[in-house]
Amino acid sequence: MEYLLAQDVALSSAPSYAAMTKLPHWSQLPECSEQSLISQLQTTLEIQQQLNIVSMAAGKVLPLSALSLKTAVGDFIAIGSSQAEFEHRSVLVLNQQCLAELIYHSDYPFTPMVQRELLLLESEWLFALRNALVVSRLQQMALKDTLTGLGNRRFFDDSFAKNVQLAKRHHxxxxxxxLDLDNFKQVNDTAGHSAGDEVLLAVADCLRDTLRATDTLFRFGGDEFAIILSEQDTDNAELVARRLVKVINQHFLCQQYNVSASAGLATLTAEQTGQQLFSAADTALYAAKAAGKRTVCIA
Known part of the structure; x- marks a missing residue:
């Protein structure tokens, strides 16, 4: 199912930043009786928070075990959710455009009367959800490279700092x-920028297909890429780097344009700062280039 993308929505209608059930941990959420559902939903542009608020309201119609939301910007699950015997799905549509799909789970059947009451709640959510989708999509676009869809330099800087901080905190x-492409400049010079874009897209696909979902991937610069490996992959970091280089080197487009890849890697030590870790990986990359390219060097 295709869900509405934010660019399909009129941005001018989005508000400015303002300001249950059987599910556990809902006590931290405001009671629906204190204010209308619409008023509560208008207090946040976070999709997850809106889903939690709707779950609390829906839980007063029928005790729920789970509530999840599928959208074009990602899937969301209400806190405390667990599977149950009965399921009910509802497509949220605004102005003939599909915003999302809402999936309820309960130990009790969804009778026609219950479904009608839930539909009324959903109708109160549509405009707030649409606005939250707009904001979420714009946030994603601001952090992605427009050509490859990988994380951009801004996203890398933020993610790298957080990963280093968490690694130090949890030891x-x-x-x-x-990772840097060898001989890439000659592609643009001889075959044109469209050919260069094709190579970059092919490399991005190679990286995505090779890495685990827990690893984070970025297009760092023109033909430079960065990968932050998850904790469980650090032991095999060299194997990962060599596999990435090999896959790129063997891609038919890279072979056609005589493009290869070199990589440098470094693992954070207790004494290092994030800047020092980056410098170590960068130095290793230059060493790989100096060693004849198409290879991997370790700091």
Whole structure:
């Protein structure tokens, strides 16, 4: 099912930043009786928070075990959700455009009367949800490279700082791989920028297909990429880096244009800062280039 993308929505209608059930942990949410559902939903542009508010309201119609939301900007699950015997799905539509799909789970059947009451609640959510989708999509666009869809430099800087901070706090490892394409400039110079874009897209696909979902991937610069490996992959960081280089080197487009990849990697030590970790990986990348390219060097 295709859900509405934010650019399909009139941005001018989005508000400015303002300001149950059997599910556990709902006590931290405001009671529906204190204000209308619409008023509560208008207090936040966070999709997750809106879903939690709707779950609390829906739980007063029928005790729920779970509530989840599928959208174009991602899937969301209400806090405390668990599977149950009965399921009810509802497509949220505004102005003939599909915003999302809402999936209820309960130990009790969804009778026609219950479904009608839930539909009334959903109708009160539509405009607030649409606005939240707009904001979420714009936030995603601001953090993505427009060509490849990978995280951009801004997203990398934020993610890298957080990963280093968490690694130090929990005494875990954090590994950074910097990858650069060899001979890429000649593609733009001889075959044109459209050919260069095709190569970059192919490389991005290679990286996505090779890495685990828990690893984070960025287009760092023109033909430079960065990968932050999850804790469980740090032991195999060199194997990961070599596999990435190999997959790129063997891609038919890269072979056609004589493009290859070099990589440098470094793993955070207890004494290092994030800047020092980046410098170590960058130095290793230059060493790989100096060693004849198409290879991997470790800091």
């Amino acid at each position: 875990e490892r954090c590994t950074l791989i910097l």
